[in-house]
Amino acid sequence: MTIVYLILFCFLAYPLYSIQAAEKHRVIVIENSASISGYEVNPSLVKAMFQSALKSYTLKSSEKEAWTTFFHISPKDVIGIKINATGGTVMSTRKALVNAIAESLIEAGVPSQHIIVWDKYEDDLYNASYLPLDENSRYFVKSVIPQTGFDPKVFYVNEILGKLIWGDMLFQGLKPSPTQIKQPSDSEENVARLYEKGVPVSSLERRVSNKSFYARLVTQICSKIINVPVLSDSSNIGLNGCLASLALGMVDNTRRFQGEGVWGDPAVAEILDQPLVRKKTILHVMDALIAGFAGGPQFNPEYSVVLGTIYLSTDPVAIDSLVLPLLDSWRQNARIPPLSPCAHYIQTAEDYGLGTANRKNIQVIKSSFSP
DSSP states (O other), X not given: OHHHHHHHHHHHHHHHHHHHHXXXXXXXXXXXXXXXXXXXXXXXXXXXXXXXHHHHHHTOSSHHHIIIIISOOOTTOOEEEEEOOTTHHHHSOOHHHHHHHHHHHHHTTOOGGGEEEEEXXXXXXXXXXXXXXXXXXXXXXXXXXXXXXXXXXXXXXXXXXXEOOXXXXXXXXXXXXXXXXXXXXXXXXXXXXXXXXXXXXXXXXXXXXXXXXXXXXXXXXXXXXXXXXXXXXXXXXXXXXXXXXXXXXXXXXXXXGSSTTTTTTTHHHHHHOSHHHHHHEEEEEEEEEEEEOSSTTSOOGGGEEEEEEEEEESOHXXXXXXXXXXXXXXXXXXXXOOSGGGOTHHHHHHHTTSXXXXXXXXXXXXXXXXX
């Protein structure tokens, strides 16, 4: 009788398991070549593309319904739109897309004073023309450094020691000038070695830490975060996509996670695998209107492709795993080594349950947008 019940249970449960196994991580890919002309964005077309992508992803008939019923946004929320401003005026998150998102949120009932566009460094925001703020702007623009700062109570610990620089929370000193000469005794390798051995070092040399503090914009100020990166490579992190742009933009002391031998793995995944980050990050909208596949994150016309495309999903791993082969194909044609060996953190992010990197489990909904 026991065997009969077991067989019956498996038979009844099978449809449930089949449904779960077949569940796809959806990514909306919407494109229109007319959205970009001569590296200039068509704001009205980009706005219409975003609106279409949002409604398509949420299966809602209106933007308000998409934000309020699918993403559970209310007028009380403070929405942080995390951009990537490291690419200057051309390769930073395009303002037309940011404006479209902000206006859509306002239409859904979010007060404009509850919308904060932010990135890590104030200098980058100026270089990308987000600052100074336009008089008719419908949102605030804030930097982590030096404006809003880091939360001393919330940090990520990694065994790799990093040399603290101006802007890091535990750094003590003035902002260095471009012509400031590095002190001979301030060797990062020597400091780390002495620190690990417990040897006392001078106040000048003790500028290392194994902690990375989270931005107050993430821990205290914003209740929900929309991540809007740019499709670009980076010499320090490989793919500067949804995962890396968000993770490295929300904590300090990040130089230790970048470059040869590390490439953000596993730090990128571990930084994002925090309950508060998981809870608050509701959407990823990748700006692939112009893509950079080499020399990034700065703009290099020789290594840029005009795509006129937007990727939208709640799964950052899926988006990054879809665009990485694109960049590698362009690099191959230009006889440049691929980025894939530098982007293992994408697989690690899947291992942490942050999304899926398996193309078989990603449902790509692609359309050529016509207004």
